[in-house]
Amino acid sequence: MDFSLTEEQVMVRNMAWQFATNSIEPTATGDDNAEHFPQEIIGEMAPLGLLGSIVPQEYGGSGLDYISHAIIIEGIARASLSIALSVFGSHSVVEEMLMTWGSDQQKQRYLPLMCKGELFSCCALNEPGVGTDVGNFGSWAELSQGWWVINGEKVFVVNGGVSTLILAVTKVSKNGGERGLGAFLITRDVAGFSSQDTVTKNGLRACNIANVYFRGCRVPQENLLGSIENGNKIVESLLHGINFSIAASCVGVAQACIDASIKYAEERQAFGRTIGKFDMIQEMIADMTIGTEAARLLTYQVADLKTRKQPFSKQLAMARYLASDVAIRAATDAILVHGAYGFGKDLPLERYFRDVAEAIEDGGSPLIHKLTVARHALGIS
Ligand SMILES: Cc1cc2nc3c(=O)[nH]c(=O)nc-3n(C[C@H](O)[C@H](O)[C@H](O)COP(=O)(O)OP(=O)(O)OC[C@H]3O[C@@H](n4cnc5c(N)ncnc54)[C@H](O)[C@@H]3O)c2cc1C
Numbered sequence: 001m002d003f004s005l006t007e008e009q010v011m012v013r014n015m016a017w018q019f020a021t022n023s024i025e026p027t028a029t030g031d032d033n034a035e036h037f038p039q040e041i042i043g044e045m046a047p048l049g050l051l052g053s054i055v056p057q058e059y060g061g062s063g064l065d066y067i068s069h070a071i072i073i074e075g076i077a078r079a080s081l082s083i084a085l086s087v088f089g090s091h092s093v094v095e096e097m098l099m100t101w102g103s104d105q106q107k108q109r110y111l112p113l114m115c116k117g118e119l120f121s122c123c124a125l126n127e128p129g130v131g132t133d134v135g136n137f138g139s140w141a142e143l144s145q146g147w148w149v150i151n152g153e154k155v156f157v158v159n160g161g162v163s164t165l166i167l168a169v170t171k172v173s174k175n176g177g178e179r180g181l182g183a184f185l186i187t188r189d190v191a192g193f194s195s196q197d198t199v200t201k202n203g204l205r206a207c208n209i210a211n212v213y214f215r216g217c218r219v220p221q222e223n224l225l226g227s228i229e230n231g232n233k234i235v236e237s238l239l240h241g242i243n244f245s246i247a248a249s250c251v252g253v254a255q256a257c258i259d260a261s262i263k264y265a266e267e268r269q270a271f272g273r274t275i276g277k278f279d280m281i282q283e284m285i286a287d288m289t290i291g292t293e294a295a296r297l298l299t300y301q302v303a304d305l306k307t308r309k310q311p312f313s314k315q316l317a318m319a320r321y322l323a324s325d326v327a328i329r330a331a332t333d334a335i336l337v338h339g340a341y342g343f344g345k346d347l348p349l350e351r352y353f354r355d356v357a358e359a360i361e362d363g364g365s366p367l368i369h370k371l372t373v374a375r376h377a378l379g380i381s
Pocket of ligand 1: 132
């Protein structure tokens with residue numbers, strides 16, 4: 001078992017972290033205050049290959065492995081969780097769904113544009129009355145005269161207000177009866193589509209989150225992703241993609257908390273010494289460091305299993321649970337390390353806390369991931 005990064009992974013890390021430090025970090029707090037989604041920064045990520053990191057080169061992507069993908073997500077989330085969720089918790093997940101379930105025609109049509117940032121995308125699952133109980137949707141798709149006609153509402157959709165391509169999962173009916181779940185590729189310009197940005201957000205304020213509405217949207221039959229028979233598997237893999245990204249993002253936020261806490265502990269003086277000399281401050285920094293490294297290694301293990309196309313759902317549930325727990329604790333402790341300044345707007349710590357507290361619900365609450373671990377352990381299906 002070799003835990004060292006390859007030369008290519010080190011290069012990817014340096015590139016992503018440098019981009020995040022130079023191009024994302026300087027404006028991250030300002031964008032959060034202004035509730036500004038920085039579309040211009042997303043545009044800068046395309047030429048660096050960051051909008052298609054796992055997409056094969058034949059479709060215009062960078063063709064990287066999942067450990068590189070996790071490293072990139074971590075580096076971007078360290079600067080801005082809003083951008084990490086937008087690009088990797090949403091857009092990249094749609095790319096992954098196309099790679100896994102798409103027809104050749106769908107891959108050719110969408111992936112090159114998505115890697116260039118000319119199509120930006122989102123995943124629309126959740127509904128006003130349906131969250132964890134995914135699949136029990138109220139939205140419907142019905143075949144009518146050779147077209148899918150889609151009706152329904154989806155909520156909390158990351159990129160919902162700015163996407164040009166929406167991957168929406170609905171129930172599918174045939175002759176009035178229920179037939180399963182369908183995942184549909186819907187472009188924003190289709191008649192009957194609209195969106196409404198979420199206005200009350202305490203965290204992820206630089207992330208576009210919206211409700212999206214389908215009112216008699218007609219899409220061609222070839223816009224069904226995969227098959228209805230595989231509807232449940234498609235939903236499962238979609239949630240896997242989102243949760244892998246959240247795990248890596250949480251590692252990034254936790255690392256930002258460690259970096260800020262160490263810097264402050266080495267500068268701030270109390271009782272004639274730097275506060276890093278006090279045991280309780282050291283303990284908080286040690287806890288953050290241990291937790292973050294454990295969550296990172298679990299996330300890399302998932303990445304390795306994904307790259308080798310091995311089953312990973314138990315490891316993912318562990319990584320996702322641990323990473324979100326570690327990130328929340330690290331953000332809380334980092335505020336404590338910074339004393340009264342920790343909760344002020346001049347430092348990014350309160351933003352880390354608000355962002356991570358909001359993000360850990362995406363893809364299912366931590367409770368659900370803990371439940372999944374328990375079910376694996378107990379052999380309950
Ligand atoms: C920042 C953010 C981004 C999001 N992005 C997207 C997106 O891009 N696309 C999208 O479709 N959705 C998105 N969501 C929605 C997200 O996936 C849901 O919030 C999540 O699935 C939980 O659903 P819910 O909020 O309706 O909670 P509910 O399902 O109502 O659950 C409420 C509570 O009950 C618990 N619970 C529910 N069922 C069980 C059970 N069987 N056993 C034990 N406990 C249970 C849950 O853990 C939770 O704590 C996002 C949410 C957030 C906060």
